[in-house]
Amino acid sequence: MLGHATADIVSRSIIDSLKSDGVDITKMLMLERDNPNVNKAIEDILNKEVVAERKKNELTKSLPLKNDFLRHLQYLQPFPRQRESFRTSITYLSRHVPYLLTNEEVDRVGVGWCVYQMADIPEEWFRKTTVSSDQIIEYLPIDKYWYRIFSTATSIGTPQYVVLTKLVKYLLYLSHGNNDRSSLNEASINGLRATKAAVKFFGGGKVHAVPATSTLISKVKDAYSRYTKDNEQQQKLIKKEETQLINEQKTLQEELTKATNMLEEGTTRLAAAMKNKKFDDIGTAEVLVTAANAKLIKNNENLNRLRKKERKKINN
Structure with missing residues (x-):
């Protein structure tokens, strides 16, 4: 059956057979390694499989695949908003951000999210309009989208989403890859190092676990004013x-x-x-x-x- 098969198909068939029989490939390589009659081609195949298996295990350990907080964060995306599970996620986020919201405010977040789900939001708030024929869809940065949501007012002119704005702004402060590129000069590198050290000290290495105290908020405001002055x-x-x-x-x-x-x-x-x-x-x-x-x-x-x-x- 494998007489005219390629080397890749043969090697894959061997690996699949060994795995289906419950053979530990790493232990198999340890047996008779010094035996001159061991087939070198089979040994190379097994070596490659072991390396791939180790890489997979390392990625499984290092990537935050089981981080519930990050999983629920994906529902801050502008679409789709109507699923009922999204409200569960926003409630989870509001309860797991330390020292930010009271129990009453957590309830108001749920109500605000319901209003947000039913709101008529224009597509141009989150999607770029393109005139090219290739029909490639481009989306605006999520912080710009939520800035427009924050600017929404009621019929009497008051802000539409007060507590929800408070929560989402806090969540958008977390590190993400949607920011504009900044030059990695000495000042920015030192700032990143100081931030990383502070997160490790106050939140055990988790950004969302850092307590949002009044002192921290005051320091952040002072930092921005200093940054503005230095920038001027x-x-x-x-x-x-x-x-x-x-x-x-x-x-x-x-x-x-x-x-x-x-x-x-x-x-x-x-x-x-x-x-x-x-x-x-x-x-x-x-x-x-x-x-x-x-x-x-x-x-x-x-x-x-x-x-x-x-x-x-x-x-x-």
Whole structure:
């Protein structure tokens, strides 16, 4: 039956047969390894299977496949919202976020979620409109979607989802891969290290287990104000540097124009002097041409230096 089968099919058949018979492949490799009559091809097949099995076991241990909190977080996606199980998930999340909601607020989260499920939400709030013929669907970041939900008001102008907003904002603070890319400079790396150390100390390595105390919230607010202040100062410095670069470029451009005019004048004088055989004028023209060429070389060097500075600024 396997006479004309490929090596891959044969090896897979051997592995399946061994597994169906309950043979431990790792123990099988330990038997008679020093025997010269052992089939090397079979040994290679078993070795590959053992490596694959170890990788699978390692991934099973390391990935959060049994983390209920993460499983329930998926229901914050904008679709579909109407399933009854989603309300169970949002209730689970509201009860398992430490020190955030009271029992009364947990109940109000459930009510708010029911209102949210019945709300008429435009598709453009979470889906990008594309005009391409390939019909590829692109979705907006989840934080932008929920920002629009938070902005929803009742008929009298009050916020529609007060407690639900409080919960979802907290959940969106958790680390996820939907953020815009940020440059991994020294300041951001140190910030990530400090955050990781704090999560390990206060929450045992689990972000959602970190107590949301009033002190923590106050520190976060202070951190944002400090960040805003530092960012404003940084923008002022950048603007100042940009102004200096523009002024320097303007000055170099003016010098370039002067040097070009000087070169043209010297060239014209030199041609006229040579035509009329006026040797004194030839010397004067050569001085103008030499000075103009030196000025152009220096100007080009300064322009190249300025361009490098601008490229470096853009890359940073």
